[in-house]
Amino acid sequence: xxxxxxxxxxxxxxxxxxxxxxxxxxxxxxxxxxxxxxxxxxxxxxxxxxxxxxxxxxxxxxxxxxxxxxxxxxxxxxxxxxxxxxxxxxxxxxxxxxxxxxxxxxxxxxxxxxxxxxxxxxxxxxxxxxxxxxxxxxxxxxxxxxxxxxxxxxxxxxxxxxxxxxxxxxxxxxxxxxxxxxxxxxxxxxxxxxxxxxxxxxxxxxxxxxxxxxxxxxxxxxxxxxxxxxxxxxxxxxxxxxxxxxxxxxxxxxxxxxxxxxxxxxxxxxxxxxxxxxxxxxxxxxxxxxxxxxxxxxxxxxxxxxxxxxxxxxxxxxxxxxxxxxxxxxxxxxxxxxxxxxxxxxxxxxxxxxxxxxxxxxxxxxxxxxxxxxxxxxxxxxxxxxxxxxxxxxxxxxxxxxxxxxxxxxxxxxxxxxxxxxxxxxxxxxxxxxxxxxxxxxxxxxxxxxxxxxxxxxxxxxxxxxxxxx
Numbered sequence: 001x002x003x004x005x006x007x008x009x010x011x012x013x014x015x016x017x018x019x020x021x022x023x024x025x026x027x028x029x030x031x032x033x034x035x036x037x038x039x040x041x042x043x044x045x046x047x048x049x050x051x052x053x054x055x056x057x058x059x060x061x062x063x064x065x066x067x068x069x070x071x072x073x074x075x076x077x078x079x080x081x082x083x084x085x086x087x088x089x090x091x092x093x094x095x096x097x098x099x100x101x102x103x104x105x106x107x108x109x110x111x112x113x114x115x116x117x118x119x120x121x122x123x124x125x126x127x128x129x130x131x132x133x134x135x136x137x138x139x140x141x142x143x144x145x146x147x148x149x150x151x152x153x154x155x156x157x158x159x160x161x162x163x164x165x166x167x168x169x170x171x172x173x174x175x176x177x178x179x180x181x182x183x184x185x186x187x188x189x190x191x192x193x194x195x196x197x198x199x200x201x202x203x204x205x206x207x208x209x210x211x212x213x214x215x216x217x218x219x220x221x222x223x224x225x226x227x228x229x230x231x232x233x234x235x236x237x238x239x240x241x242x243x244x245x246x247x248x249x250x251x252x253x254x255x256x257x258x259x260x261x262x263x264x265x266x267x268x269x270x271x272x273x274x275x276x277x278x279x280x281x282x283x284x285x286x287x288x289x290x291x292x293x294x295x296x297x298x299x300x301x302x303x304x305x306x307x308x309x310x311x312x313x314x315x316x317x318x319x320x321x322x323x324x325x326x327x328x329x330x331x332x333x334x335x336x337x338x339x340x341x342x343x344x345x346x347x348x349x350x351x352x353x354x355x356x357x358x359x360x361x362x363x364x365x366x367x368x369x370x371x372x373x374x375x376x377x378x379x380x381x382x383x384x385x386x387x388x389x390x391x392x393x394x395x396x397x398x399x400x401x402x403x404x405x406x407x408x409x410x411x412x413x414x415x416x417x418x419x420x421x422x423x424x425x426x427x428x429x430x431x432x433x434x435x436x437x438x439x440x441x442x443x444x445x446x447x448x449x450x451x452x453x454x455x456x457x458x459x460x461x462x463x464x465x466x467x468x469x470x
Contacts (some may be wrong), residue, residue, distance in 0.1 A: 021447035033060040034105055036116040043118065047096055047125035047200060053088040054083075055103060055116060073120075074100040096124040096199050124156065124413065128470050129186065130426050131171045134435050139434025140168030140189045144469075145437065145457055147445025153459060156187065156194070159201040165383035166191030170465040172222035174231060176244055182251045185208070185469070186233075188220040195252070198469055205252065211240070212254035216404065225277045229292045231255070232277065233283035237264030239279065241295055259297045264287060266317040270332045272350045280334070287316045307352035308345060315343060321382065322375035322419070323463055333374045333382060333395070342367050344395065356398050363393055373415050377422040380448045385412035403448055410436070416466040417442075427453075428463035435460035 035058040043053060057067075071083040075097055083090065101118040117357045129146040142164075157163060166189030175183045176330045184204065185196040192215060195205030209213055211233075218236040224244065225232075230252075231242035235417040239259040243250040244437065264283035276289045287300040287310040302311030315336035323331035329349030336343045338357075346354040365386035372383040380395040388410050393400040406412070410429040416423040427438045439459040441449040
């Protein structure tokens with residue numbers, strides 16, 4: 001009987017509960033689904049060029065509160081947000097490298113997120129071209145003319161957001177074999193020297209870090225030994241050395257103190273042999289040398305039966321340039337001033353080769369020329385300039401011909417053969433305070449293609465040094 005009552009009571013309770021009315025809503029709401037699409041998902045460009053990505057966003061239903069957007073960049077183990085815009089349209093200031101871009105669209109109504117991935121390869125903006133060192137409105141400026149003719153008037157200042165004091169003197173490209181990551185630009189002014197990363201112009205060193213002390217400069221030159229074991233800075237006649245590839249961890253460490261000795265060097269190094277680098281002492285009119293990985297400068301050994309005696313040249317060096325290669329040795333060309341006029345001289349490796357007097361009757365204006373640059377091709381020739389005229393000097397025949405003349409008001413301030421191919425020469429001129437850069441293409445005989453320049457660039461001040469970064 002008790003079991004019957006219990007069962008009846010349980011069924012009655014179940015029936016009461018089942019008949020109760022609960023206020024519940026089991027309506028299903030569809031989640032808004034987004035689809036992000038673009039024509040392409042892989043991008044490659046040069047640093048500082050503009051990147052445009054305009055995604056198409058499709059939605060299954062509208063969002064009552066709309067959407068928010070975010071762009072993130074991922075490289076190695078670093079993630080950073082760089083934009084909150086729906087579409088990406090901006091100059092890319094990222095350092096050169098390969099990036100993964102993440103595009104995130106967030107529905108503000110419910111917080112749901114939809115993502116799209118892109119790849120981006122950023123190439124250095126300054127991969128190859130002419131370094132133009134000039135002074136404009138009493139300020140030193142380093143400009144860059146890229147090989148595709150894009151001009152960056154002040155990349156170092158723009159990238160680092162600062163001015164570099166002093167009158168600009170020169171910019172040298174330092175590249176040590178097999179260590180491209182340690183390549184650098186050395187920008188010299190009367191107030192010091194700054195080291196830049198050549199790929200992006202980030203400042204990576206100042207005078208104190210490069211020279212180990214505060215220092216001003218007058219006429220800085222730079223060179224690297226044949227084996228890339230040593231770097232050299234020559235300024236105001238003094239010699240300083242830095243480490244090379246045998247001490248890779250110290251390549252960017254400070255240069256040495258001045259080499260001890262009684263000398264006043266011309267500001268160019270001559271890496272003539274694998275184990276010695278030569279210099280010219282204008283004080284005692286002689287060649288000197290430094291053995292690799294040493295910090296001692298000594299007199300070069302002379303030979304009275306050679307084309308000239310390296311230990312007693314008895315002339316003042318006024319210009320020097322590296323030429324081409326003969327018999328596996330580099331040629332170095334010199335313009336020397338003697339008591340009886342100017343001479344053209346050279347070394348093939350460490351062996352004296354040319355020693356000829358150059359008369360203006362054979363080479364017009366040679367005695368007054370101030371700017372020289374040699375070809376690195378197998379045809380031995382050299383360009384020189386006086387006033388508004390450019391001449392081509394035939395080394396073997398000791399003769400020169402005028403190959404170009406600017407307007408009379410345009411004075412040549414510098415010229416430099418692009419040594420990589422010897423198929424181009426850069427020439428700068430000054431017209432009042434306006435500096436201009438001209439590029440001439442060179443044919444197989446050393447003449448200017450079409451007898452005129454191929455490119456002209458304006459907007460510079462007084463250009464006082466040109467060098468090529470490749």
